[in-house]
Amino acid sequence: MEVLSVSGEVKKQLELPALWFNREGSASLLWEAVCCYLANQRQGTAKVKTRSEVSGTGKKPWPQKHTGRARHGSRRSPIWRGGAIAWGPHPRDYSYELPKKVRRYALALALSARAKENGIRIIEDFELSGPKTRELVKIVERVAQPGKEGTKVLLLVDQPKDNLLLASRNVPWLDVMPAVQVNAYAVLTHERVVFTEKGLESFLARMGS
Numbered sequence: 001m002e003v004l005s006v007s008g009e010v011k012k013q014l015e016l017p018a019l020w021f022n023r024e025g026s027a028s029l030l031w032e033a034v035c036c037y038l039a040n041q042r043q044g045t046a047k048v049k050t051r052s053e054v055s056g057t058g059k060k061p062w063p064q065k066h067t068g069r070a071r072h073g074s075r076r077s078p079i080w081r082g083g084a085i086a087w088g089p090h091p092r093d094y095s096y097e098l099p100k101k102v103r104r105y106a107l108a109l110a111l112s113a114r115a116k117e118n119g120i121r122i123i124e125d126f127e128l129s130g131p132k133t134r135e136l137v138k139i140v141e142r143v144a145q146p147g148k149e150g151t152k153v154l155l156l157v158d159q160p161k162d163n164l165l166l167a168s169r170n171v172p173w174l175d176v177m178p179a180v181q182v183n184a185y186a187v188l189t190h191e192r193v194v195f196t197e198k199g200l201e202s203f204l205a206r207m208g209s
Helices: 027-041 100-116 133-144 162-168 184-188 197-207
Strands: 002-004 010-013 120-123 153-157 174-178 192-196
Touching: 027 100, 027 184, 100 120, 100 184, 100 192, 120 133, 120 197, 133 153, 133 162, 133 174, 133 192, 153 197, 162 174, 192 197
Parallel strands: 002 120, 120 192, 153 174, 153 192
Antiparallel strands: 002 010
8 A cells, every 4th residue: 555645646655454454244244333323323312292291281171971072081182282292202322332343343344345446545644734724625635536526535643633623624525533433434434534654553553453
C-alpha cells in the first residue's frame, strides 16, 4: 500500500496486515454489525398516553341500557376522540451488544471489502495551519480522489486536533474520527477510508496486527 504525501505523491510503501485488510467471511456478520449499530443509535423516547394518563372524566357517558346507543364506560377509551392510544410506544432501551470477536470480524470484513475496491488510502501525518476548510479539502481530494460527486470520505487520525475538526465540520462528504473508534458501519457508509500514519499505528496497536 502506498503512503501518500499531502500533495498526493508517493512517499513510501507499506504492507497492510491481512488480518484486517484481506479477510473472507459471511456478509451476515456485516448485517448484524449494522443492525446493532443502528439499534444503539435509537433514543427510544417515543411515548403515548394510556387511559390512566389522558385527561378526561371517568364518568360513564350514558346509562348502559335503554338509550339505543352503544355501550361505553369512559371517555378516555381509545375509541373516543381525545382518548388514550392502545398499544402505543413507550420509552425503552433498544441497545444491545455483539460479542467482541463478532464486532472485530465484521470490521475486518468491511475494511477488506474497501481494500478490494481500492478504497483504502494512507496519508502522512499532517497539521493544518488553522481551521481552514479549503486547505483540508484540497489535501483530501488529492489523496482520496473521490472521482464522482456524492463519494463520502472517512478520515481516520490518531487524535483529531481542533483545527482539523473545525475545518471538516462544514464538509458534507467528509467525516473525521479517531482510528481506534472506527466501526463496520462507518466503513460501509464511506466509499473512501483514509488513514493517517499515526492513525493506522494506533488502530493496529489497539486492535492487534
